[in-house]
Amino acid sequence: MWFSKKMMFFIIFWFMASVGAHSLPPKSYEFVVKEASYTRLCRTKNILTVNGQFPGPTISVHKGETIYVDVYNKGRYNITLHWHGVKEPNNPWPDGPEYITQCPIQPGGKFRQKVVFSTEEGTLWWHAHSDWSRATVYGAIIVYPRRNYPFPKPHAQIPIIFGEWWKSDVRKVYTEFLQSGGSPNNSDAITINGQPGDLYPCSKSGTFKVNVDKGKTYLLRMVNAAMNLFLFVSVSNHKLTLVGTDGSYTRQLTRNYIVIAPGQTMDVLLHANQKPNHYYMAARAYSSGLAVPFDNTTATAIIQYSGKCNITSSPSPSLPDLPYYNDTDAAFKFYSSIRGLPEKFPHIVPPNYSTNIVTTLSINTFPCRKGQTCDGPNTTRLASSMNNISFVNPSIDILEAYYYHINGVFGWRFPSFPPLMFNFTADYLPLELEIPRRGTEVKVLRFGARVQVVFQGTNLVAGIDHPMHLHGFSFYVVGYGKGNFNEKMHTQDFNLIDPPLVNTVAVPKNGWAAVRFTATNPGVWFMHCHLDRHLSWGMETVFIVKNGKRSNQTLLPPPPDMPPC
Structure with a gap:
């Protein structure tokens, strides 16, 4: 077969570009752990952050990539960082749990952590793994596919990170409850991307907003970074479709609400198919323990359609219906309904055990x-x-x-x-x-x-x-x-x-x-x-x-x- 000069040039250029792409050095991130001042619930306090951000920076990679994260501890206390859901093949040294795989990074110290991605694809996250530092030290990890998603490509992808906020110093909460022998003080608010929402005093202006266009689909990359809370999550007048969890795809599961446990991540499709307006996303605790205290507040974000609706002049949106806080049947029904996707991502399930x-x-x-x-x-x-x-x-x-x-x-x-x-x-x-x-x-x-x-x-x-x-x-x-x-x-x-x-x-x-x-x-x-x-x-x-x-x-x-x- 004969090729034109133009075709030959294209083939040579493609080959050189491919070789060059694979020879590029791994991505490198710089994470500086330090205190920064934040205001929530009408109160300003210093919290531990990475790069002064709360939540911390999002790491974006493609499936199979390797990255390096240079962690500098500029805080007053020891710290470790864990790459939650990253398997780190043969290499547990940078995994992060304090006194399990490493001793902590001391104030003024540095640790260059090699993070090796292998089979993971979807949403993961990183967080502190020492004492209760992860109350404010966390962020999302997005692992993009090498080729296509097992669902139509969404119009946009938005990290949604749930957390807890204490008015007092969370380190003091930690030390006091260990000394007392009892339970820790409940958090004062649940947060969505660091904000408790406009049901709280002084928080209306900071309420997190997701801007959407009618007829388009959005991938919400959800992370439950809360310290002690399972969460029911819903969007008023909309259904949510689960398509992945913990860095692996699932069969599509469409429900009025999801249940997400601490540590879990969920990839959820939101179809913007309602009348242009603004709608609440709400998160509140699922707590099954009898007489076990918990934060019973409700966090909100706003799904805001583009167009004529104006959030400053429209009446307050209505809250979605969420199961009651101790509805164990609702929670069990949701997470026991999740299924894998072996047709596109073959599973090798051990048929028996040794x-x-x-x-x-x-x-x-x-x-x-x-x-x-x-x-x-x-x-x-x-x-x-x-x-x-x-x-x-x-x-x-x-x-x-x-x-x-x-x-x-x-x-x-x-x-x-x-x-x-x-x-x-x-x-x-x-x-x-x-x-x-x-x-x-x-x-x-x-x-x-x-x-x-x-x-x-x-x-x-x-x-x-x-x-x-x-x-x-x-x-x-x-x-x-x-x-x-x-x-x-x-x-x-x-x-x-x-x-x-x-x-x-x-x-x-x-x-x-x-x-x-x-x-x-x-x-x-x-x-x-x-x-x-x-x-x-x-x-x-x-x-x-x-x-x-x-x-x-x-x-x-x-x-x-x-x-x-």
Whole structure:
């Protein structure tokens, strides 16, 4: 076949451009952690931020990219940053959880974090992973597809980040509740992109607005960065269509509302198909715990159509109908309806397992000791646990201890099954079951193990939903249920065809959730509840995945600038 000179020039130019594109150096971001002054709820205070922004800067990448983030700590306290939902193949060193994969970046310190994207596609996020710094230190990550979306390309894409706002210093809230032995003070407001909305005094002018054109479709990239709140979210007079969650696409699920747990991300389509006007987006808590205090305020943003409607002269929009705050059936119905999209994104769901772990998720209490403040139930100190172990952070990070064979930092005996067997979801349980043991125990997995984890909620102290997050992996949610898990009965109904692929699963109140994954990412990976009060009390453990036999199945060495302990 003969080519014209013009065609030959085009082919050579295309080839050179392609080679040049792949040889470009990775993107680099500079994140400066520092205090900045912000006003919310008629009050100005200094908060910890990244680059002086609240929420922090959005990271935009394409699927499979690698980036570097230079983190400078210009604040007064230690800090770490976690890239939530990014698997970091063979490289847990920059993953971020304090005293799990690294010691914190001290004031005046710097850490260059290599963030490797692999199979993720959709919306993820980054946040602080030390103490309660993530109350204000967070931002979105957008992972664009290499080619097309599995739905018509939206007209625009808007990050929608939900959070919580305290009038007081959140660091003081954190230290006071740990010292007291009780629950933390509730936040004073829920926020949407940093703003509580115009239902609050002094907030009307700052209410976040989404400008839309009638007939067009918008992709809302939602992140629940709230510290302790599941959220019901809706837009008045509009339906919302879920198309992805936790960096993976789903079958389209259209509802009047969504439920998003702390730590979760959701890609949601909004079709601007209503009469041009302005409409409220509203978010308020879903809280299933009996007598568990929570922030019962409502945050708002405004969906504003272009055209003749004028927000300054129009009457106030009406609020959408949201389920009642403790409507567990509404919440369970939503997240148990989410399905994966194996036709376009083939799933490799382990059909069986070689490693089976059943773990209880419990709120616990410790007896009051002399000299302690004990504001928990019946003059106790509140705690939490997995399989009756309340996790204790070491003073040297577990990854470093594992890599350098430092003894005495952690134990290897996280149990595969609950050490205490009882009716986990009974209405009344003996008080002696409430007391866990303290420990720093990990679970070791061989490379390539097909792992099933069943999370079993309990009714100790207070039954409540738990958003369980695993670092370094996404997993398939193959089953949900209420009450106690029964392997013989419930396994028969597992969804092995199109389960959603997520990194955070909402375990229902006094119920269970079953997940599966294949352990092909060597390293040290954190597993924890994403309700930060539960994390602070000890509802966490660590998976250590051993090296495989091949060179590309081996834990990479640490970077040269790891923060010192």
